[in-house]
Amino acid sequence: MINFDKPPLCRSPSALRYNHDMDAKTPEITIFVNGEPTRVASDCTVEQLKASLDVGQRRIAIELNEDVVPRSEHASRQLRDHDRIEIIRAIGGG
Numbered sequence: 001m002i003n004f005d006k007p008p009l010c011r012s013p014s015a016l017r018y019n020h021d022m023d024a025k026t027p028e029i030t031i032f033v034n035g036e037p038t039r040v041a042s043d044c045t046v047e048q049l050k051a052s053l054d055v056g057q058r059r060i061a062i063e064l065n066e067d068v069v070p071r072s073e074h075a076s077r078q079l080r081d082h083d084r085i086e087i088i089r090a091i092g093g094g
Contacts, residue, residue: 006083030079040079046075059090 027042033053040049046062046069062069063086068079080086 006061028080031047031081031083031085032077033074033085034087044079045075046077046079046085050074050087053087054088055087060090061090063088 028039029042029044030037030039031049032038033049034050040052044052046064050057050060062074064077064079065084
């Protein structure tokens with residue numbers, strides 16, 4: 001369930017600046033992270049989402065709409081409304 005009282009993830013720096021003349025709020029989209037609806041700024045990237053969720057950089061894979069996103073594309077891959085993200089953690093063992 002989306003908590004509309006909680007601020008969305010991935011706020012861009014421009015959205016955080018206060019503007020007296022207009023509402024500085026960045027438009028938001030809804031994505032699904034591991035099946036849970038999540039509000040994010042409309043300009044959020046995979047890299048920003050990872051940082052917002054504090055999932056770290058190592059031993060994870062990001063799947064976007066059933067396709068693995070190469071780590072080299074995390075910073076440039078922008079999220080879109082209703083995208084489905086799966087964060088998969090690698091677990092070692094024997």
